[in-house]
Amino acid sequence: MKPFEIRNRHFDRLFNTPGLMWLGQNTNHFPTHPAVRQAMLDSIAAEEFHAYAPPAGMEELRESILADLALTDASVLVTDGAVEALYIASHALSAPGGTFVTTDPGWKWPMQFAQAAGASVVEIPIYGPEHGWRLSRAQLDAAVDERTRIVYLVDPNNPLGVCYTAAEIEAFTAIARRVGAYFVHDCTYRDFADAHTLAARFYPERTITIYSFSKWLGLAGLRVGALVAAAEVIERIAAAPPNNLGSNVVSQRAAIAGLEVKAEWMPEINRRQRRNQEEIRKAVAKVPGLEIAVYPSQANFLVIECVEAGITPEALCAAFQGKQVMIRQGTYHTPRFGHRFVKVSTTVPEEWADVFCANLPEMAERARGIKDVGPLF
Numbered sequence: 001m002k003p004f005e006i007r008n009r010h011f012d013r014l015f016n017t018p019g020l021m022w023l024g025q026n027t028n029h030f031p032t033h034p035a036v037r038q039a040m041l042d043s044i045a046a047e048e049f050h051a052y053a054p055p056a057g058m059e060e061l062r063e064s065i066l067a068d069l070a071l072t073d074a075s076v077l078v079t080d081g082a083v084e085a086l087y088i089a090s091h092a093l094s095a096p097g098g099t100f101v102t103t104d105p106g107w108k109w110p111m112q113f114a115q116a117a118g119a120s121v122v123e124i125p126i127y128g129p130e131h132g133w134r135l136s137r138a139q140l141d142a143a144v145d146e147r148t149r150i151v152y153l154v155d156p157n158n159p160l161g162v163c164y165t166a167a168e169i170e171a172f173t174a175i176a177r178r179v180g181a182y183f184v185h186d187c188t189y190r191d192f193a194d195a196h197t198l199a200a201r202f203y204p205e206r207t208i209t210i211y212s213f214s215k216w217l218g219l220a221g222l223r224v225g226a227l228v229a230a231a232e233v234i235e236r237i238a239a240a241p242p243n244n245l246g247s248n249v250v251s252q253r254a255a256i257a258g259l260e261v262k263a264e265w266m267p268e269i270n271r272r273q274r275r276n277q278e279e280i281r282k283a284v285a286k287v288p289g290l291e292i293a294v295y296p297s298q299a300n301f302l303v304i305e306c307v308e309a310g311i312t313p314e315a316l317c318a319a320f321q322g323k324q325v326m327i328r329q330g331t332y333h334t335p336r337f338g339h340r341f342v343k344v345s346t347t348v349p350e351e352w353a354d355v356f357c358a359n360l361p362e363m364a365e366r367a368r369g370i371k372d373v374g375p376l377f
Protein backbone atom coordinates (compact mmCIF):
# COMPACT_ATOMS: atom_id res chain seq x y z
CA MET A 1 0.00 0.00 0.00
CA LYS A 2 1.28 3.46 -0.88
CA PRO A 3 1.92 5.95 1.97
CA PHE A 4 -1.05 8.12 0.98
CA GLU A 5 -3.31 5.07 1.23
CA ILE A 6 -1.95 4.14 4.65
CA ARG A 7 -2.51 7.71 5.81
CA ASN A 8 -6.00 7.74 4.41
CA ARG A 9 -6.94 4.47 6.08
CA HIS A 10 -5.68 5.89 9.36
CA PHE A 11 -7.97 8.93 9.13
CA ASP A 12 -10.85 6.85 7.75
CA ARG A 13 -10.57 4.60 10.80
CA LEU A 14 -10.60 7.63 13.11
CA PHE A 15 -13.50 9.28 11.27
CA ASN A 16 -15.58 6.12 11.51
CA THR A 17 -14.85 5.43 15.17
CA PRO A 18 -18.12 6.09 17.00
CA GLY A 19 -17.60 8.21 20.10
CA LEU A 20 -14.01 9.17 19.26
CA MET A 21 -12.91 12.18 21.32
CA TRP A 22 -11.17 14.53 18.90
CA LEU A 23 -8.50 16.29 20.94
CA GLY A 24 -5.89 16.29 18.20
CA GLN A 25 -6.85 18.54 15.31
CA ASN A 26 -7.92 21.81 16.95
CA THR A 27 -11.36 21.32 15.44
CA ASN A 28 -14.38 22.65 17.31
CA HIS A 29 -16.73 19.99 18.64
CA PHE A 30 -19.16 22.11 20.60
CA PRO A 31 -22.74 21.73 19.32
CA THR A 32 -23.48 24.00 16.35
CA HIS A 33 -25.32 27.28 16.89
CA PRO A 34 -29.01 26.69 15.97
CA ALA A 35 -28.95 29.55 13.43
CA VAL A 36 -26.00 27.97 11.61
CA ARG A 37 -27.64 24.58 11.56
CA GLN A 38 -30.89 26.12 10.29
CA ALA A 39 -29.09 27.97 7.50
CA MET A 40 -27.66 24.68 6.26
CA LEU A 41 -31.02 22.93 6.49
CA ASP A 42 -32.70 25.78 4.60
CA SER A 43 -30.07 25.65 1.89
CA ILE A 44 -30.51 21.91 1.47
CA ALA A 45 -34.33 22.20 1.50
CA ALA A 46 -34.17 24.84 -1.23
CA GLU A 47 -31.82 22.55 -3.19
CA GLU A 48 -29.75 25.55 -4.14
CA PHE A 49 -26.70 23.30 -4.38
CA HIS A 50 -27.62 22.39 -7.95
CA ALA A 51 -25.98 25.64 -9.05
CA TYR A 52 -22.32 26.64 -8.71
CA ALA A 53 -21.68 29.42 -6.23
CA PRO A 54 -20.12 32.68 -7.51
CA PRO A 55 -16.42 31.98 -8.24
CA ALA A 56 -14.98 34.35 -5.60
CA GLY A 57 -17.70 33.57 -3.07
CA MET A 58 -21.19 34.81 -2.22
CA GLU A 59 -21.10 38.60 -2.04
CA GLU A 60 -22.81 38.56 1.36
CA LEU A 61 -20.12 36.28 2.71
CA ARG A 62 -17.29 38.32 1.18
CA GLU A 63 -18.67 41.46 2.82
CA SER A 64 -19.22 39.76 6.17
CA ILE A 65 -15.64 38.47 6.25
CA LEU A 66 -14.26 41.95 5.63
CA ALA A 67 -16.54 43.38 8.30
CA ASP A 68 -15.37 40.69 10.73
CA LEU A 69 -11.74 41.66 10.11
CA ALA A 70 -12.65 45.37 10.14
CA LEU A 71 -10.66 45.78 6.94
CA THR A 72 -12.08 48.22 4.44
CA ASP A 73 -9.50 48.43 1.71
CA ALA A 74 -9.19 44.75 0.90
CA SER A 75 -10.83 42.11 -1.21
CA VAL A 76 -11.91 38.54 -0.46
CA LEU A 77 -11.60 35.24 -2.26
CA VAL A 78 -13.70 32.54 -0.61
CA THR A 79 -11.83 29.22 -0.71
CA ASP A 80 -12.32 25.57 0.19
CA GLY A 81 -10.91 26.13 3.65
CA ALA A 82 -7.91 28.17 4.72
CA VAL A 83 -5.71 25.44 3.32
CA GLU A 84 -6.77 26.24 -0.25
CA ALA A 85 -6.04 29.91 0.42
CA LEU A 86 -2.57 28.90 1.60
CA TYR A 87 -2.11 26.71 -1.44
CA ILE A 88 -2.99 29.55 -3.80
CA ALA A 89 -0.67 32.04 -2.09
CA SER A 90 2.26 29.66 -1.54
CA HIS A 91 2.09 28.21 -5.01
CA ALA A 92 1.58 31.41 -6.96
CA LEU A 93 4.28 33.37 -5.17
CA SER A 94 6.98 30.71 -4.88
CA ALA A 95 9.52 30.00 -7.58
CA PRO A 96 12.94 28.35 -7.93
CA GLY A 97 15.58 30.60 -6.37
CA GLY A 98 13.06 32.16 -3.98
CA THR A 99 12.78 31.51 -0.26
CA PHE A 100 9.77 30.88 1.94
CA VAL A 101 10.50 31.93 5.51
CA THR A 102 8.55 30.61 8.47
CA THR A 103 8.87 29.43 12.06
CA ASP A 104 9.67 26.01 13.47
CA PRO A 105 7.28 24.86 14.78
CA GLY A 106 4.50 26.04 12.54
CA TRP A 107 2.08 24.52 10.08
CA LYS A 108 3.74 22.17 7.65
CA TRP A 109 1.54 22.16 4.56
CA PRO A 110 2.30 25.64 3.17
CA MET A 111 6.03 24.76 3.29
CA GLN A 112 5.30 21.78 1.10
CA PHE A 113 3.21 23.88 -1.31
CA ALA A 114 6.08 26.37 -1.65
CA GLN A 115 8.64 23.60 -2.06
CA ALA A 116 6.53 21.99 -4.77
CA ALA A 117 6.71 25.31 -6.65
CA GLY A 118 10.52 25.32 -6.37
CA ALA A 119 11.11 27.58 -3.34
CA SER A 120 13.62 26.82 -0.58
CA VAL A 121 12.16 26.85 2.90
CA VAL A 122 13.89 28.66 5.76
CA GLU A 123 12.61 27.57 9.16
CA ILE A 124 13.41 29.76 12.16
CA PRO A 125 13.54 27.82 15.45
CA ILE A 126 11.25 29.30 18.11
CA TYR A 127 10.61 26.24 20.30
CA GLY A 128 11.80 26.49 23.87
CA PRO A 129 12.05 28.96 26.74
CA GLU A 130 15.37 30.20 25.31
CA HIS A 131 13.32 31.72 22.48
CA GLY A 132 10.43 32.70 24.73
CA TRP A 133 8.46 30.32 22.46
CA ARG A 134 8.16 33.10 19.86
CA LEU A 135 9.75 34.65 16.81
CA SER A 136 11.97 37.66 17.46
CA ARG A 137 12.50 40.60 15.14
CA ALA A 138 16.23 39.88 15.04
CA GLN A 139 15.65 36.28 13.97
CA LEU A 140 13.31 37.30 11.17
CA ASP A 141 15.61 40.09 10.10
CA ALA A 142 18.52 37.65 9.80
CA ALA A 143 16.49 35.05 7.90
CA VAL A 144 15.21 37.21 5.04
CA ASP A 145 16.96 38.71 2.02
CA GLU A 146 16.04 39.85 -1.46
CA ARG A 147 15.32 36.22 -2.46
CA THR A 148 12.51 35.99 0.10
CA ARG A 149 9.13 35.81 -1.61
CA ILE A 150 6.97 34.90 1.37
CA VAL A 151 7.13 35.35 5.13
CA TYR A 152 4.56 32.92 6.52
CA LEU A 153 3.46 33.59 10.09
CA VAL A 154 0.92 31.44 11.92
CA ASP A 155 -0.48 33.79 14.56
CA PRO A 156 -1.55 32.56 17.06
CA ASN A 157 1.04 29.90 16.43
CA ASN A 158 -0.03 26.32 15.93
CA PRO A 159 1.08 24.38 17.99
CA LEU A 160 2.55 26.78 20.59
CA GLY A 161 -0.43 29.07 21.19
CA VAL A 162 1.60 32.30 21.34
CA CYS A 163 0.14 35.42 19.77
CA TYR A 164 2.17 38.41 18.60
CA THR A 165 1.72 41.97 19.82
CA ALA A 166 0.90 44.94 17.59
CA ALA A 167 4.51 46.14 17.95
CA GLU A 168 5.88 42.77 16.88
CA ILE A 169 3.54 42.54 13.90
CA GLU A 170 4.49 46.05 12.86
CA ALA A 171 8.17 45.15 13.05
CA PHE A 172 7.72 41.88 11.14
CA THR A 173 5.84 43.60 8.32
CA ALA A 174 8.52 46.30 8.11
CA ILE A 175 11.10 43.54 7.62
CA ALA A 176 8.97 41.92 4.88
CA ARG A 177 8.54 45.30 3.20
CA ARG A 178 12.29 45.95 3.30
CA VAL A 179 12.94 42.87 1.13
CA GLY A 180 9.75 43.15 -0.94
CA ALA A 181 8.28 39.87 0.38
CA TYR A 182 4.63 39.02 0.78
CA PHE A 183 3.46 38.57 4.35
CA VAL A 184 1.14 35.58 4.60
CA HIS A 185 -0.60 36.04 7.93
CA ASP A 186 -2.37 32.85 8.91
CA CYS A 187 -5.08 34.00 11.31
CA THR A 188 -6.87 30.65 11.62
CA TYR A 189 -6.80 30.86 15.45
CA ARG A 190 -7.16 34.62 15.98
CA ASP A 191 -10.58 34.41 17.64
CA PHE A 192 -9.19 32.48 20.59
CA ALA A 193 -6.65 35.19 21.43
CA ASP A 194 -7.20 37.88 24.08
CA ALA A 195 -5.99 40.42 21.51
CA HIS A 196 -4.87 40.05 17.91
CA THR A 197 -3.38 42.47 15.38
CA LEU A 198 -3.79 42.08 11.64
CA ALA A 199 -0.60 42.55 9.64
CA ALA A 200 -2.78 44.02 6.87
CA ARG A 201 -3.09 47.12 9.05
CA PHE A 202 0.63 47.89 8.57
CA TYR A 203 1.37 46.36 5.18
CA PRO A 204 -1.90 46.33 3.22
CA GLU A 205 -0.27 46.19 -0.19
CA ARG A 206 1.44 42.82 0.29
CA THR A 207 -0.24 41.12 3.23
CA ILE A 208 -2.34 38.06 2.52
CA THR A 209 -4.62 37.30 5.44
CA ILE A 210 -5.69 33.69 5.72
CA TYR A 211 -9.15 33.14 7.19
CA SER A 212 -10.70 29.89 8.44
CA PHE A 213 -14.17 28.86 9.61
CA SER A 214 -12.99 25.46 10.83
CA LYS A 215 -11.89 26.35 14.33
CA TRP A 216 -13.92 29.23 15.71
CA LEU A 217 -17.19 28.15 14.05
CA GLY A 218 -16.58 24.42 13.87
CA LEU A 219 -17.05 23.93 10.12
CA ALA A 220 -13.89 21.88 9.43
CA GLY A 221 -15.69 19.18 7.48
CA LEU A 222 -17.58 21.74 5.40
CA ARG A 223 -14.41 23.20 3.80
CA VAL A 224 -14.88 26.93 3.70
CA GLY A 225 -12.34 29.68 4.34
CA ALA A 226 -10.91 32.73 2.60
CA LEU A 227 -7.92 34.64 1.35
CA VAL A 228 -8.07 38.39 2.03
CA ALA A 229 -5.73 40.81 0.28
CA ALA A 230 -5.55 43.87 -1.93
CA ALA A 231 -7.72 43.30 -5.01
CA GLU A 232 -4.65 43.56 -7.30
CA VAL A 233 -2.94 40.79 -5.34
CA ILE A 234 -5.94 38.49 -5.62
CA GLU A 235 -6.30 39.30 -9.31
CA ARG A 236 -2.68 38.28 -9.77
CA ILE A 237 -2.40 35.15 -7.66
CA ALA A 238 -5.87 33.73 -8.17
CA ALA A 239 -6.17 34.01 -11.92
CA ALA A 240 -6.45 30.23 -12.17
CA PRO A 241 -7.34 28.91 -8.70
CA PRO A 242 -7.73 25.18 -8.07
CA ASN A 243 -11.46 25.71 -7.63
CA ASN A 244 -12.81 28.37 -9.96
CA LEU A 245 -16.33 26.95 -9.81
CA GLY A 246 -17.07 28.41 -6.40
CA SER A 247 -16.95 26.90 -2.92
CA ASN A 248 -19.60 24.73 -1.32
CA VAL A 249 -23.00 26.45 -1.29
CA VAL A 250 -24.26 24.93 1.97
CA SER A 251 -20.98 25.76 3.71
CA GLN A 252 -21.15 29.38 2.61
CA ARG A 253 -24.69 29.70 3.98
CA ALA A 254 -23.43 28.27 7.28
CA ALA A 255 -20.51 30.70 7.30
CA ILE A 256 -22.78 33.71 6.71
CA ALA A 257 -25.08 32.61 9.53
CA GLY A 258 -22.06 32.05 11.78
CA LEU A 259 -20.74 35.55 11.22
CA GLU A 260 -24.18 36.93 12.12
CA VAL A 261 -24.13 35.23 15.53
CA LYS A 262 -20.40 35.49 16.14
CA ALA A 263 -20.61 38.18 18.82
CA GLU A 264 -22.84 35.96 20.90
CA TRP A 265 -21.11 32.66 20.02
CA MET A 266 -17.41 33.34 20.60
CA PRO A 267 -17.39 34.53 24.24
CA GLU A 268 -19.07 31.32 25.33
CA ILE A 269 -16.79 29.15 23.18
CA ASN A 270 -13.78 30.87 24.68
CA ARG A 271 -15.10 30.58 28.22
CA ARG A 272 -15.54 26.84 27.72
CA GLN A 273 -12.23 26.19 25.97
CA ARG A 274 -10.30 28.22 28.58
CA ARG A 275 -12.04 26.16 31.27
CA ASN A 276 -10.71 23.06 29.50
CA GLN A 277 -7.24 24.61 29.33
CA GLU A 278 -7.37 25.19 33.08
CA GLU A 279 -8.42 21.60 33.85
CA ILE A 280 -5.67 20.23 31.61
CA ARG A 281 -3.14 22.51 33.29
CA LYS A 282 -4.11 21.11 36.71
CA ALA A 283 -3.95 17.51 35.48
CA VAL A 284 -0.54 18.02 33.86
CA ALA A 285 0.85 19.56 37.05
CA LYS A 286 0.15 16.30 38.90
CA VAL A 287 2.30 14.13 36.60
CA PRO A 288 6.04 14.45 37.28
CA GLY A 289 8.02 15.45 34.19
CA LEU A 290 5.05 16.74 32.20
CA GLU A 291 4.84 20.45 31.61
CA ILE A 292 2.71 22.89 29.62
CA ALA A 293 4.81 25.02 27.28
CA VAL A 294 2.66 28.16 26.97
CA TYR A 295 -0.20 28.97 29.33
CA PRO A 296 -2.82 30.22 28.77
CA SER A 297 -2.69 29.37 25.13
CA GLN A 298 -4.01 32.09 22.84
CA ALA A 299 -5.40 29.36 20.63
CA ASN A 300 -7.62 26.34 21.23
CA PHE A 301 -4.90 23.86 22.16
CA LEU A 302 -2.01 23.29 24.56
CA VAL A 303 1.47 21.92 24.03
CA ILE A 304 2.39 19.41 26.73
CA GLU A 305 6.09 18.68 27.01
CA CYS A 306 6.73 15.04 27.84
CA VAL A 307 10.45 14.60 27.14
CA GLU A 308 11.44 15.14 30.81
CA ALA A 309 8.99 12.42 31.84
CA GLY A 310 10.84 9.92 29.66
CA ILE A 311 7.76 9.39 27.51
CA THR A 312 7.69 9.57 23.74
CA PRO A 313 4.84 11.61 22.26
CA GLU A 314 3.96 8.71 19.97
CA ALA A 315 3.62 6.32 22.91
CA LEU A 316 1.36 8.76 24.77
CA CYS A 317 -0.82 9.17 21.66
CA ALA A 318 -1.00 5.40 21.28
CA ALA A 319 -1.94 4.95 24.95
CA PHE A 320 -4.76 7.48 24.61
CA GLN A 321 -5.98 5.81 21.42
CA GLY A 322 -6.95 2.89 23.63
CA LYS A 323 -9.27 5.28 25.49
CA GLN A 324 -10.84 6.59 22.24
CA VAL A 325 -9.01 9.89 22.72
CA MET A 326 -7.06 11.37 19.80
CA ILE A 327 -4.20 13.72 20.68
CA ARG A 328 -1.39 14.85 18.35
CA GLN A 329 2.27 13.89 18.39
CA GLY A 330 4.71 16.79 18.00
CA THR A 331 6.34 15.39 14.87
CA TYR A 332 3.21 16.31 12.92
CA HIS A 333 4.40 19.89 13.33
CA THR A 334 8.15 19.67 13.51
CA PRO A 335 10.77 16.96 12.92
CA ARG A 336 13.28 19.04 14.93
CA PHE A 337 11.29 19.50 18.15
CA GLY A 338 8.54 16.93 17.72
CA HIS A 339 10.10 14.39 20.09
CA ARG A 340 9.45 16.79 22.98
CA PHE A 341 5.68 17.22 23.04
CA VAL A 342 2.09 16.32 22.34
CA LYS A 343 -0.68 18.77 21.51
CA VAL A 344 -4.15 18.64 23.02
CA SER A 345 -7.11 20.59 21.64
CA THR A 346 -9.57 22.38 23.89
CA THR A 347 -12.68 23.30 21.83
CA VAL A 348 -14.28 20.06 22.91
CA PRO A 349 -17.13 19.18 25.28
CA GLU A 350 -16.02 19.42 28.90
CA GLU A 351 -16.59 15.67 29.34
CA TRP A 352 -13.94 14.92 26.70
CA ALA A 353 -11.39 17.18 28.34
CA ASP A 354 -12.22 15.57 31.68
CA VAL A 355 -11.70 12.07 30.26
CA PHE A 356 -8.26 13.22 29.08
CA CYS A 357 -7.43 14.66 32.50
CA ALA A 358 -8.71 11.71 34.49
CA ASN A 359 -6.70 9.24 32.40
CA LEU A 360 -3.51 11.24 32.07
CA PRO A 361 -1.55 9.70 35.01
CA GLU A 362 -2.40 6.14 33.97
CA MET A 363 -1.75 6.79 30.26
CA ALA A 364 1.60 8.41 31.07
CA GLU A 365 2.53 5.28 33.01
CA ARG A 366 1.32 3.01 30.22
CA ALA A 367 3.21 5.06 27.60
CA ARG A 368 6.51 4.22 29.31
CA GLY A 369 5.96 0.59 28.39
CA ILE A 370 4.96 1.20 24.76
CA LYS A 371 7.92 0.79 22.46
CA ASP A 372 6.57 0.12 19.00
CA VAL A 373 3.90 2.46 17.71
CA GLY A 374 2.46 2.09 14.22
CA PRO A 375 2.51 5.06 11.86
CA LEU A 376 0.86 8.24 13.13
CA PHE A 377 0.09 11.22 10.93
Ligand SMILES: Cc1ncc(COP(=O)(O)O)c(C=O)c1O
Binds near residue numbers: 025084158186
Ligand atom coordinates in the same frame (compact mmCIF):
# COMPACT_ATOMS: atom_id res chain seq x y z
C1 LIG B 1 -2.32 27.15 10.96
C2 LIG B 1 -3.41 26.51 10.18
N1 LIG B 1 -3.80 27.06 9.02
C3 LIG B 1 -4.78 26.51 8.29
C4 LIG B 1 -5.42 25.36 8.70
C5 LIG B 1 -6.49 24.75 7.84
O1 LIG B 1 -7.71 25.43 8.00
P1 LIG B 1 -8.98 25.04 7.13
O2 LIG B 1 -9.67 23.91 7.83
O3 LIG B 1 -9.80 26.29 7.12
O4 LIG B 1 -8.51 24.64 5.77
C6 LIG B 1 -5.04 24.75 9.89
C7 LIG B 1 -5.68 23.51 10.34
O5 LIG B 1 -5.31 22.86 11.25
C8 LIG B 1 -4.01 25.34 10.65
O6 LIG B 1 -3.61 24.82 11.80
